[in-house]
Amino acid sequence: MPLKGLLISFWTIVRKDLVRIFRIWPQTFLPSIVTSVLYFLIFGAFLGSRIGDLEGVPYILFVVPGMVMLAIMMNAYNNVAFSFFSSKFFMRTIDEILVSPTPPWVIIAGFVTGGVVRGILIGLLVLLVSLIFTPLALTNILVIIAFFFLSSVIFSLAGLVNGVYAKSIDGINIVPTFVLTPLIYLGGIFYSINTLPGFWQIVSQFNPVFYLIDGFRYGFLGFSDVPLALSLTVLVALTAFLVGFAWYLLKTGLGLRQ
Amino acid sequence: MSQPALEVRDLEKTYVSEGGRPGTKALTGVTLTIEAGDFFSLLGPNGAGKTTLIGIVTGLVRKTAGKVRVYGVDIDEDHEKAKTFIGVVPQELNINIFEKVFDIVVNQAGYYGIPRSAAIPRTEELLRALGLYEKRFDKSQTLSGGMKRRLMIARALVHNPRFLVLDEPTAGVDVELRRGMWDYLQKINKEGTTILLTTHYLEEAEQLSKHVAIVNKGGIIAHGTMRDILSHLKTETIFLDLAGTITDNALGDLKGYHPKKIDPTTISIEIGEGKGISDAIVSLHGNGLQVQTVRAQSGKLEEVFVKLTKEDNAA
Numbered sequence: 255m256p257l258k259g260l261l262i263s264f265w266t267i268v269r270k271d272l273v274r275i276f277r278i279w280p281q282t283f284l285p286s287i288v289t290s291v292l293y294f295l296i297f298g299a300f301l302g303s304r305i306g307d308l309e310g311v312p313y314i315l316f317v318v319p320g321m322v323m324l325a326i327m328m329n330a331y332n333n334v335a336f337s338f339f340s341s342k343f344f345m346r347t348i349d350e351i352l353v354s355p356t357p358p359w360v361i362i363a364g365f366v367t368g369g370v371v372r373g374i375l376i377g378l379l380v381l382l383v384s385l386i387f388t389p390l391a392l393t394n395i396l397v398i399i400a401f402f403f404l405s406s407v408i409f410s411l412a413g414l415v416n417g418v419y420a421k422s423i424d425g426i427n428i429v430p431t432f433v434l435t436p437l438i439y440l441g442g443i444f445y446s447i448n449t450l451p452g453f454w455q456i457v458s459q460f461n462p463v464f465y466l467i468d469g470f471r472y473g474f475l476g477f478s479d480v481p482l483a484l485s486l487t488v489l490v491a492l493t494a495f496l497v498g499f500a501w502y503l504l505k506t507g508l509g510l511r512q
Numbered sequence: 513m514s515q516p517a518l519e520v521r522d523l524e525k526t527y528v529s530e531g532g533r534p535g536t537k538a539l540t541g542v543t544l545t546i547e548a549g550d551f552f553s554l555l556g557p558n559g560a561g562k563t564t565l566i567g568i569v570t571g572l573v574r575k576t577a578g579k580v581r582v583y584g585v586d587i588d589e590d591h592e593k594a595k596t597f598i599g600v601v602p603q604e605l606n607i608n609i610f611e612k613v614f615d616i617v618v619n620q621a622g623y624y625g626i627p628r629s630a631a632i633p634r635t636e637e638l639l640r641a642l643g644l645y646e647k648r649f650d651k652s653q654t655l656s657g658g659m660k661r662r663l664m665i666a667r668a669l670v671h672n673p674r675f676l677v678l679d680e681p682t683a684g685v686d687v688e689l690r691r692g693m694w695d696y697l698q699k700i701n702k703e704g705t706t707i708l709l710t711t712h713y714l715e716e717a718e719q720l721s722k723h724v725a726i727v728n729k730g731g732i733i734a735h736g737t738m739r740d741i742l743s744h745l746k747t748e749t750i751f752l753d754l755a756g757t758i759t760d761n762a763l764g765d766l767k768g769y770h771p772k773k774i775d776p777t778t779i780s781i782e783i784g785e786g787k788g789i790s791d792a793i794v795s796l797h798g799n800g801l802q803v804q805t806v807r808a809q810s811g812k813l814e815e816v817f818v819k820l821t822k823e824d825n826a827a
Contacts, residue, residue: 259625
């Protein structure tokens with residue numbers, strides 16, 4: 255297919271997903287808003303004053319980047335995982351794309367873009383909600399944009415891999431519940447790893463989510479637990495790995511074609 | 513000479529079982545050619561391998577061995593190009609029930625790289641031709657079964673494929689709609705679209721096809737023109753409705769036709785192998801019995817199909 259055709263195919267996948275995301279907005283946008291309001295109420299209004307400062311900033315301000323990242327990661331992941339899985343499992347509409355000349359990398363780009371758009375939109379909404387509870391500090395807007403983008407891409411790709419591989423609805427639910435949620439919550443949303451014992455500090459550095467939250471927090475607050483360059487290197491490498499893995503799955507048809 | 517629409521050589525497919533071990537052998541070395549412009553029917557009992565064959569050609573099933581070329585393009589070398597030639601109507605309904613009829617067809621054009629400015633008039637043309645234009649802004653879940661089948665045909669044709677693959681497109685469709693679909697398929701075949709059809713309605717294949725292949729247990733057991741296939745049938749059973757009651761003498765005179773009395777005024781006879789129907793009618797007339805109507809037991813193709821698959825299963 256010529257480049258123009260590939261772009262049309264890409265946009266068709268993205269457009270279809272965006273129409274779905276906005277059609278079911280109470281399911282796609284509201285839950286994260288409600289959850290973040292509750293967290294901000296608990297850690298800001300109710301507990302924040304008792305906890306005091308962390309790393310020299312009020313606790314609620316410390317938590318905001320992590321809460322935004324939590325919303326981005328979960329939404330990007332769930333969007334692609336569910337969208338892809340339902341198109342292959344419930345209505346088998348993925349065949350519409352598989353019988354067409356759309357190459358695997360365009361399918362990946364299309365589905366991931368849907369997840370990225372949803373992740374970033376919800377991240378921005380949570381950021382807006384946080385303004386009700388605390389004024390924001392901004393250190394480096396470019397770093398913030400980079401981590402907004404990286405986190406949504408990584409988790410969209412992970413969702414795609416899960417969506418391709420999953421053989422049942424359990425396969426879609428198990429990973430977020432038993433893998434992602436622990437990784438996210440132990441990735442430093444609510445604490446700095448400097449507050450952990452030495453052993454757990456080392457363990458945390460094997461958690462890719464830690465680098466996302468740490469780098470993102472740097473963009474707002476100007477400090478991080480590990481150097482920014484290390485976070486970026488880890489995340490770019492993880493993105494490349496996930497792109498390669500997703501491409502391999504779609505190219506070979508593993509989990510998709512019998 | 514133009515390229516065949518489809519060339520399949522020694523095609524094999526063994527599905528993998530849950531434990532990763534080789535499972536069902538669905539295709540056991542199929543070789544088949546469908547010429548451009550043909551209306552080709554692939555017949556076979558459930559589980560014979562028809563859908564597997566179509567799945568491999570269209571990219572939904574991975575082959576174990578063999579070669580497939582679509583208009584000369586090897587699917588191992590450039591499946592994406594081969595797919596541009598093909599339109600597929602799958603056996604299972606696979607339309608998004610929340611999407612509107614119009615969007616389903618226009619989006620499919622998008623996957624083939626066709627801009628909306630070209631896809632929209634083409635979609636309108638197809639929806640009109642298939643009687644779905646009035647429903648174009650309805651969600652697909654509101655359509656009847658027959659309408660959903662026609663929607664899948666419109667979707668498969670939106671990119672003007674040279675080769676249309678239909679896997680049981682008329683399953684569950686009432687007679688009137690089915691005949692309407694036949695007319696439409698014959699029309700696009702005359703206009704140059706090659707058609708590969710699988711169906712359980714053998715009457716459908718008999719009416720529409722130029723060439724036929726019968727598949728059983730993953731292999732092709734008969735392949736040729738409709739005339740070639742029908743020639744497998746040496747005799748044919750015919751029912752005769754008589755104006756009067758059949759007598760033993762009249763039955764005796766029809767001995768060579770293996771007559772059977774169905775009821776007092778209806779008999780069946782076997783014709784063929786040098787025994788024509790006119791001699792039987794003359795014989796009955798000689799016994800004072802007028803023949804009011806003559807009926808075939810079933811479609812000839814159906815009889816051939818049953819005969820060949822029985823023989824193959826017994827082998």
